[in-house]
Amino acid sequence: MYKYDVYDQQIVNERVAQYRDQVRRRLSGELTEDEFRPLRLQNGLYMQIHAYMLRIAVPYGLLSSKQMRMFAHIARKYDRGYGHFTTRQNIQFNWIKLEETPDILADLASVEMHGIQTSGNCIRNITSDEFAGVAPDEIVDPRPYAEILRQWSTFHPEFAYLPRKFKIAISGAAEDRAAIAVHDIGLSAIRNAQGEIGFRVLVGGGTARTPIIGSEICDFVPWQHMLTYIESIMRVYNQYGRRDNMYKSRIKILVKALGIEEFRRQVEADWVDIKGGPGTLTVEEVKRVAEYFAAPGYDVSAEKDPALDLFREQNKAFADWMQRNVRPHKVPGYAAVLLSLKKTGVAPGDVTADQMDRIADMADRYSFGELRATHKQNLVLADVKQSDLVSLWKEASAHGLATPNIGLLTDMICCPGADFCTLAFARSIPLAKMISDRFDRVDFLHDIGEIELNMSGCVNACGHNHVGHIGIIGVDKKDGGEWYQVSIGGAQGNQAAIGKILGPSFNFQQMPEVIDRILQVYLRERLEDEPFIDTVRRIGVEPFKEWVYATPIEADDSVDKTNYGFMEKPDHYTVQRKSRL
Numbered sequence: 001m002y003k004y005d006v007y008d009q010q011i012v013n014e015r016v017a018q019y020r021d022q023v024r025r026r027l028s029g030e031l032t033e034d035e036f037r038p039l040r041l042q043n044g045l046y047m048q049i050h051a052y053m054l055r056i057a058v059p060y061g062l063l064s065s066k067q068m069r070m071f072a073h074i075a076r077k078y079d080r081g082y083g084h085f086t087t088r089q090n091i092q093f094n095w096i097k098l099e100e101t102p103d104i105l106a107d108l109a110s111v112e113m114h115g116i117q118t119s120g121n122c123i124r125n126i127t128s129d130e131f132a133g134v135a136p137d138e139i140v141d142p143r144p145y146a147e148i149l150r151q152w153s154t155f156h157p158e159f160a161y162l163p164r165k166f167k168i169a170i171s172g173a174a175e176d177r178a179a180i181a182v183h184d185i186g187l188s189a190i191r192n193a194q195g196e197i198g199f200r201v202l203v204g205g206g207t208a209r210t211p212i213i214g215s216e217i218c219d220f221v222p223w224q225h226m227l228t229y230i231e232s233i234m235r236v237y238n239q240y241g242r243r244d245n246m247y248k249s250r251i252k253i254l255v256k257a258l259g260i261e262e263f264r265r266q267v268e269a270d271w272v273d274i275k276g277g278p279g280t281l282t283v284e285e286v287k288r289v290a291e292y293f294a295a296p297g298y299d300v301s302a303e304k305d306p307a308l309d310l311f312r313e314q315n316k317a318f319a320d321w322m323q324r325n326v327r328p329h330k331v332p333g334y335a336a337v338l339l340s341l342k343k344t345g346v347a348p349g350d351v352t353a354d355q356m357d358r359i360a361d362m363a364d365r366y367s368f369g370e371l372r373a374t375h376k377q378n379l380v381l382a383d384v385k386q387s388d389l390v391s392l393w394k395e396a397s398a399h400g401l402a403t404p405n406i407g408l409l410t411d412m413i414c415c416p417g418a419d420f421c422t423l424a425f426a427r428s429i430p431l432a433k434m435i436s437d438r439f440d441r442v443d444f445l446h447d448i449g450e451i452e453l454n455m456s457g458c459v460n461a462c463g464h465n466h467v468g469h470i471g472i473i474g475v476d477k478k479d480g481g482e483w484y485q486v487s488i489g490g491a492q493g494n495q496a497a498i499g500k501i502l503g504p505s506f507n508f509q510q511m512p513e514v515i516d517r518i519l520q521v522y523l524r525e526r527l528e529d530e531p532f533i534d535t536v537r538r539i540g541v542e543p544f545k546e547w548v549y550a551t552p553i554e555a556d557d558s559v560d561k562t563n564y565g566f567m568e569k570p571d572h573y574t575v576q577r578k579s580r581l
Helices: 006-028 033-041 065-078 098-109 143-153 223-240 251-258 260-274 283-293 306-314 316-325 353-366 386-398 429-439 442-448 508-525 532-539 542-548
Strands: 045-047 052-056 062-064 082-085 091-096 168-171 185-191 197-203 215-222 326-328 334-339 350-352 370-373 379-385 453-456 470-475 483-488
Touching (some): 006 033, 052 098, 062 065, 065 082, 065 098, 065 370, 082 353, 091 098, 143 223, 143 283, 223 260, 251 260, 316 334, 316 386, 316 442, 334 386, 353 370, 379 386, 429 453, 429 508, 442 508, 483 508, 508 542
Parallel strands (some): 453 470
Antiparallel strands (some): 045 052, 052 091, 082 091, 185 197, 197 215, 334 379, 370 379
16 A cells, blocks of 8 residues: 655644644634634544544545554544544544644554545545455556545645535446446546557536536546546636535536536647646556555465355355355455444444454454455455455454445445534434344345445435435425435446435434335335346336335334434533534
8 A cells, every 4th residue: 555755744744733733723712713614624624513523534445454553542542432434435533622633633644644635625535446456357456546646636736725525536447336427527447449548537426416427528538648637627627616606516517517518628628738748647657656556465375265165054144244245356265355334233334443453453364454445334354365254254243343234225325414414404323223223134134135225414415325226315394303305226336327206205213114115115026136226227216106105104103212312412522503514
């Protein structure tokens, strides 16, 4: 993985010192909150309902065991003993004291980490495929290109004040596992007829208030020109993107207003001036960066343990885990393993400090000291010997990290929602827990197969609800209750699509029955072994809508809503809900 050089470290250390003085001035009253707000946001510090939240950048989701142990230290010393992995492959800590944030950033700097550009109208964390470098269907390892993009975008003076936040995702494989179609810019590695490497470029994708699948702006940009082409896209957006209305400020609105043909014309007109210029990538530069991602010292004699199949036949729990949580690896004798952060009763994406330490230990023992965060809020050990799978499964099981539900209904994507976020209309975490409780039956989950349920607490759609096979989003109601709108038929990957809304919204206690009715239609209508999303595409939304609304759904009064609360308010700090950030 990429290692800081002396300049990287100096920049991050100087930022910590600068921020420490800014916090001192805020606490002494020299800076007002309005004056301090942009300064803290530049370092990833948000003001939420109960306390400050600190978002830490995890470039393209790649972590060392040392960095994971630092997260455990931060969780214990400065938070409430846990952290939350997000759909941006980052981690957040939700119970932070302002006066301690400089020390946290100093601790992070000691392991080559920071919170820079995890907030603000700038280019955010570059995200990628969690199986980068090991996937059998990989065309090119995207990590060197992701790192080049990270270096280019960090502190870029021209793009420090964009009309709105900007997100880039890159995939290097035949199957898109980075959700590139719902990013401001999505890059997919391809080979042309001559066998040359380049990138298919999508632009103007996104969820939130106006969910849109990105449009293809170029079907093949040679790898040498990737950076300059992206720079031209950014320059057109920076010049013409709206700054008068934050709800219409994303690049997707500009692309929609101009049309993809006109937007392409303007980008290519700008590109003429910089194509072949200093931003052009060279073989030497890509090779230099790629050396940071050289393959680890694989055991070329590694083979599948002959006892593995026998143990799998004799142990159903292990067999279920192998089916759902273990993925193929391009190196014979190895596998990639997903650690589920979706155990029933736990907020999706949450990891305790003790679990973080154990994950770091497992990364050292089984995966060359590295791990990855996924945009679906799980973790990956990418380089596990097949002969170590039984031992790893036993260890992961002992620490609540081996739930065999990857890709199934209870493997939900879920934002923090109204338990924490000042923007949310409704709670996400308690609803996720309630749905998990209702459907927590392994045989049933495996029988209904892959279903992606994505949940957000508000229109900002941090939980990617619009591209969930089943999407749930909290909506604003004047009565002060918690109401949720449901969509079905969304998808990410190679067949990305925006889900269609079923109809009027439902209250908190109705939601498990709504999901149950949707599943009833699927089980009734599916063909043999037909996945949920294929059934929806075949029969359409209407049969689901008719059955869900066929009879009134009574609120389940047996549900004790207090059991689905999260945590009591801290005694050290309370933030007024009126603050947006």
